[in-house]
Amino acid sequence: xxxxxxxxxxxxxxxxxxxxxxxxxxxxxxxxxxxxxxxxxxxxxxxxxxxxxxxxxxxxxxxxxxxxxxxxxxxxxxxxxxxxxxxxxxxxxxxxxxxxxxxxxxxxxxxxxxxxxxxxxxxxxxxxxxxxxxxxxxxxxxxxxxxxxxxxxxxxxxxxxxxxxxxxxxxxxxxxxxxxxxxxxxxxxxxxxxxxxxxxxxxxxxxxxxxxxxxxxxxxxxxxxxxxxxxxxxxxxxxxxxxxxxxxxxxxxxxxxxxxxxxxxxxxxxxxxxxxxxxxxxxxxxxxxxxxxxxxxxxxxxxxxxxxxxxxxxxxxxxxxxxxxxxxxxxxxxxxxxxxxxxxxxxxxxxxxxxxxxxxxxxxxxxxxxxxxx
Numbered sequence: 001x002x003x004x005x006x007x008x009x010x011x012x013x014x015x016x017x018x019x020x021x022x023x024x025x026x027x028x029x030x031x032x033x034x035x036x037x038x039x040x041x042x043x044x045x046x047x048x049x050x051x052x053x054x055x056x057x058x059x060x061x062x063x064x065x066x067x068x069x070x071x072x073x074x075x076x077x078x079x080x081x082x083x084x085x086x087x088x089x090x091x092x093x094x095x096x097x098x099x100x101x102x103x104x105x106x107x108x109x110x111x112x113x114x115x116x117x118x119x120x121x122x123x124x125x126x127x128x129x130x131x132x133x134x135x136x137x138x139x140x141x142x143x144x145x146x147x148x149x150x151x152x153x154x155x156x157x158x159x160x161x162x163x164x165x166x167x168x169x170x171x172x173x174x175x176x177x178x179x180x181x182x183x184x185x186x187x188x189x190x191x192x193x194x195x196x197x198x199x200x201x202x203x204x205x206x207x208x209x210x211x212x213x214x215x216x217x218x219x220x221x222x223x224x225x226x227x228x229x230x231x232x233x234x235x236x237x238x239x240x241x242x243x244x245x246x247x248x249x250x251x252x253x254x255x256x257x258x259x260x261x262x263x264x265x266x267x268x269x270x271x272x273x274x275x276x277x278x279x280x281x282x283x284x285x286x287x288x289x290x291x292x293x294x295x296x297x298x299x300x301x302x303x304x305x306x307x308x309x310x311x312x313x314x315x316x317x318x319x320x321x322x323x324x325x326x327x328x329x330x331x332x333x334x335x336x337x338x339x340x341x342x343x344x345x346x347x348x349x350x351x352x353x354x355x356x357x358x359x360x361x362x363x364x365x366x367x368x369x370x371x372x373x374x
Contacts, residue, residue, distance in 0.1 A: 013103025042072030214252030
């Protein structure tokens with residue numbers, strides 16, 4: 001087994017990475033966040049078959065993307081039964097051999113869902129019992145629909161993710177879809193579980209296993225405030241402050257945002273002060289960095305657009321590039337994540353590196369057309 005790659009993304013390293021693209025990257029492609037310089041387009045690794053052919057294509061796509069101006073790589077331990085993390089690890093080793101440095105790249109992963117090993121087990125419940133319950137890593141009641149955020153479980157998952165990725169330190173570690181637990185538990189019990197999870201993650205920061213943590217969600221911050229799965233970002237951040245003080249490391253949020261799912265910018269579902277605000281507004285005020293997932297809605301936004309909408313974008317962009325351009329240009333979105341499992345995907349999406357983001361006025365016009373705050 002190869003030795004783990006030491007280090008993590010640093011201000012100096014990510015700035016040096018951005019400097020590699022002087023003259024080719026348009027202003028606004030790299031953005032400051034949490035002391036780092038992040039590309040406005042990040043690579044996602046969710047989709048694909050769990051087979052060697054897909055593995056090889058992902059590794060090549062990641063290497064291609066980093067060479068073209070993408071230094072944010074997002075994965076999860078359960079993606080493709082741990083294979084996606086291992087592809088990121090292999091790509092990272094190749095990139096370092098080509099002269100890139102660990103300090104230039106922001107590696108993010110997630111834990112929560114049971115990842116299994118390589119493919120579906122014949123008996124998932126038996127797998128959970130043998131892997132987690134008998135070893136005392138978690139209790140039966142900690143699991144909700146194959147999802148767990150118990151401290152011992154998270155420590156186990158972080159250790160496995162570090163092995164899969166081949167790194168000593170993960171830059172951003174997300175709790176994956178904590179709303180699964182929120183919808184199934186009484187509010188006080190959920191808050192207790194989240195507090196215990198954050199305490200484990202603050203401990204992981206102190207041990208050098210991770211640098212930051214956050215919540216990667218699907219509905220939690222988009223749903224109406226009264227929905228069973230809804231989360232208040234202010235309340236979640238307050239729990240982090242209880243655990244870690246003012247210098248806590250809950251600094252990232254990931255949520256779907258695209259032309260079909262614009263709630264983060266439009267829906268005032270977050271209690272804030274004496275009233276209500278959008279998730280992007282609350283995140284901005286709390287100093288939390290937002291990454292958009294599902295920027296292309298897994299390809300479902302690649303259809304013919306009305307002429308009025310196409311006119312708001314530069315000439316010559318494809319539907320995929322226009323959809324991605326909208327997401328990365330929205331104020332409050334630092335990085336738009338998009339799945340890139342093949343080199344042509346990376347080349348096509350990252351052609352946008354040479355284009356400046358849309359103006360705030362153009363984004364506002366699109367949002368006004370999509371709907372008023374609700």
